[in-house]
Amino acid sequence: MEVTHKAGARITASNRLRSQETMFHVMMLPGMIFLAVFSYIPMVGVVMAFQNFSAGKGIFRSPFVGLKHFRYMFSLPDIWEIIRNTLTIAIGKMLLTTLLAIVFAVLLNEIRQRWLKRTVQTIVYLPHFLSWVILAAVVVNLFSLDGPVNQILQKQGFAQANFLGSNTLFQPTLIMTDVWKEFGYASIVYLAAITSIDPGLYEAAAIDGANWWQRVWHVTLPGMLSIILLMAVMNISNVLNAGFDQVYNLYSPMVYDTGDIIDTYVYRMGLLSHQYSFSTAVGLFKSVVGMFLLIAVNEISKKFTDARIF
Amino acid sequence: MQQHQNAWAQMGKAVIYILVVMMGFGCLLPLLNILAISFSGSAAVTGNQVGLVPVDFTLAPYQKMLEDSQFWRSFLISVERVFLQLVLNMFLVVLMAYPLSKPKHEFHARGFYMKIMIFAMLFNGGMIPTYLVVKQLGLLNTIWSLVLPGAVPIFNVILVMNFFAGVPKSLEEAAVIDGASPMQVLLRVYIPCSVPVLATVALFSIVGSWNDFFSGLIYITKVQNYPLMTYIQSLSINIADLLKSGVSASTLENVTQLSNKNLNAAKIVVSTIPLIAIYPFLQKYFVTGIVVGAVKE
Numbered sequence A: 001m002e003v004t005h006k007a008g009a010r011i012t013a014s015n016r017l018r019s020q021e022t023m024f025h026v027m028m029l030p031g032m033i034f035l036a037v038f039s040y041i042p043m044v045g046v047v048m049a050f051q052n053f054s055a056g057k058g059i060f061r062s063p064f065v066g067l068k069h070f071r072y073m074f075s076l077p078d079i080w081e082i083i084r085n086t087l088t089i090a091i092g093k094m095l096l097t098t099l100l101a102i103v104f105a106v107l108l109n110e111i112r113q114r115w116l117k118r119t120v121q122t123i124v125y126l127p128h129f130l131s132w133v134i135l136a137a138v139v140v141n142l143f144s145l146d147g148p149v150n151q152i153l154q155k156q157g158f159a160q161a162n163f164l165g166s167n168t169l170f171q172p173t174l175i176m177t178d179v180w181k182e183f184g185y186a187s188i189v190y191l192a193a194i195t196s197i198d199p200g201l202y203e204a205a206a207i208d209g210a211n212w213w214q215r216v217w218h219v220t221l222p223g224m225l226s227i228i229l230l231m232a233v234m235n236i237s238n239v240l241n242a243g244f245d246q247v248y249n250l251y252s253p254m255v256y257d258t259g260d261i262i263d264t265y266v267y268r269m270g271l272l273s274h275q276y277s278f279s280t281a282v283g284l285f286k287s288v289v290g291m292f293l294l295i296a297v298n299e300i301s302k303k304f305t306d307a308r309i310f
Numbered sequence B: 001m002q003q004h005q006n007a008w009a010q011m012g013k014a015v016i017y018i019l020v021v022m023m024g025f026g027c028l029l030p031l032l033n034i035l036a037i038s039f040s041g042s043a044a045v046t047g048n049q050v051g052l053v054p055v056d057f058t059l060a061p062y063q064k065m066l067e068d069s070q071f072w073r074s075f076l077i078s079v080e081r082v083f084l085q086l087v088l089n090m091f092l093v094v095l096m097a098y099p100l101s102k103p104k105h106e107f108h109a110r111g112f113y114m115k116i117m118i119f120a121m122l123f124n125g126g127m128i129p130t131y132l133v134v135k136q137l138g139l140l141n142t143i144w145s146l147v148l149p150g151a152v153p154i155f156n157v158i159l160v161m162n163f164f165a166g167v168p169k170s171l172e173e174a175a176v177i178d179g180a181s182p183m184q185v186l187l188r189v190y191i192p193c194s195v196p197v198l199a200t201v202a203l204f205s206i207v208g209s210w211n212d213f214f215s216g217l218i219y220i221t222k223v224q225n226y227p228l229m230t231y232i233q234s235l236s237i238n239i240a241d242l243l244k245s246g247v248s249a250s251t252l253e254n255v256t257q258l259s260n261k262n263l264n265a266a267k268i269v270v271s272t273i274p275l276i277a278i279y280p281f282l283q284k285y286f287v288t289g290i291v292v293g294a295v296k297e
Helices: A002-050 A068-075 A079-108 A112-129 A132-143 A147-156 A170-195 A201-206 A210-238 A242-248 A253-259 A262-272 A276-307 B002-038 B042-046 B060-066 B069-100 B108-123 B127-136 B144-151 B153-163 B169-178 B180-191 B194-213 B214-219 B228-244 B249-294
Strands: none
Touching: A002 A068, A002 A276, A002 B069, A002 B127, A002 B144, A002 B180, A068 A276, A079 A112, A079 A253, A079 A262, A079 B002, A112 A170, A112 A253, A112 A276, A112 B002, A112 B249, A132 A147, A132 A242, A132 A262, A132 B002, A132 B228, A132 B249, A147 B180, A170 A210, A170 A242, A170 B002, A201 A210, A210 A276, A210 B169, A210 B249, A242 A262, A262 A276, A262 B127, A276 B108, B002 B249, B042 B249, B060 B249, B069 B108, B069 B144, B069 B153, B069 B169, B069 B180, B069 B194, B069 B228, B069 B249, B127 B144, B127 B214, B144 B214, B153 B194, B153 B228, B169 B180, B180 B194, B194 B228, B194 B249, B214 B228, B228 B249
């Protein structure tokens, strides 16, 4: 009697699990439909990079041309310039944002007044949440030929600088303004890392007579090292993302030589010049390189830091 | 000697305080500048006399803005879009995160679904193929072209999935013994336990859709259907277009700046108000979000 009761319980339990799994599939279905339509069908659409696509014929009847668009792309002098711009801008942003975020986190950790700490944090995180559309208007106004920054420079005896219209200054301006927007937000992770350092280490260092700088160098920074490395590794996968929103809202034909990046080029070729196939080829090149970078980075961080992205 | 050291330490402390306060101010000053411009008279603005306080204080730009029906139409479109996107995102995130948070023996197809999601995160068809899909579906120039392509925020699904996986199993078992169905378990146990991460995801969704101008740029061709950020963006583009069409640069600059600069500043200020309004909530939750997201074991 007891045995059959137990077996019956087991059967209903497995029935319950099976009906639960059906339920799970049903729950996945709506999201999967959206992914199929807006992620996977466009992936099929990349075949147009190997076609002479025309909107009238669609991807099923447009003629295949093999690697023509890729050969054309790499024969353009523009493309190397664009790749170089993309890498310079993206890497410049990463290095400076990371550096300033770490410095800021270390300094902020020294502030004992809670209200001051909270206030400064509130302010430095704010630009991250504003759109580049808004911030570009702020930046254009600030850095225009007779804007506040140039007024200050001229008062100090410097020449007028065309920050947004000259090829020498455009990249530094992009990098500096992006650092301004993002360093505060980037510091959150580093602040969290500092808070998790064992306070006993600081006490021991103090007993040994370490001054502030020695404590930072021998306790704080080593304590942050693993997170710094992790973030650095994760950043590698972003070297082809120089920030479309920012560049698009700040650049002009005057600075295409130094300001044009892969994403803006794809946009102009595709939607403005209607070279659908060529634009898709350039975008595909970027996606594939980016995907391999992300996979590589994931493998590296799995191996060395036991944290992973996916 | 001791005193000497103290003096140095005091000075070092002072330097740190000054640096931190300067970094804070550095982030704030550019924003204060645009705020000051929006309250300044046109002449002062055109003469670039406005720094951090308004010159010739006036509310005229804001009054003029009230009459700009396109601004308010775009504002409402953005509000509607944020609402639709938020509802759709949260619905799909919760719905997908729950089954995916189950171990493999409870949900055998979990690995398969995860592969589909991760591949979609790693690789995408790019702008033109996505544009053509949206066009084929007849969504161009509708609000759905802004909402549907971003319906599944994969990263957020994974964030919530990890959080769900950390909810104590005993809570679910207790509910099941009381006769709760899987749906009831999700609604009564998992969602109430996950308020911080769900709030984070909701805020990411709101900020992302409010700030997005690119969808509007490519999917909306009629200005009267522009969401707010695309509309604001078009204000600066128009000047460049006019320049191209051959009006002499200096007269044009005089005309547009005279009439527009403080007006545009006012539009920019008003378009950030919704974000500033939710910012206190943002600050409360996004720290959890980013820390959970970055240091996921």
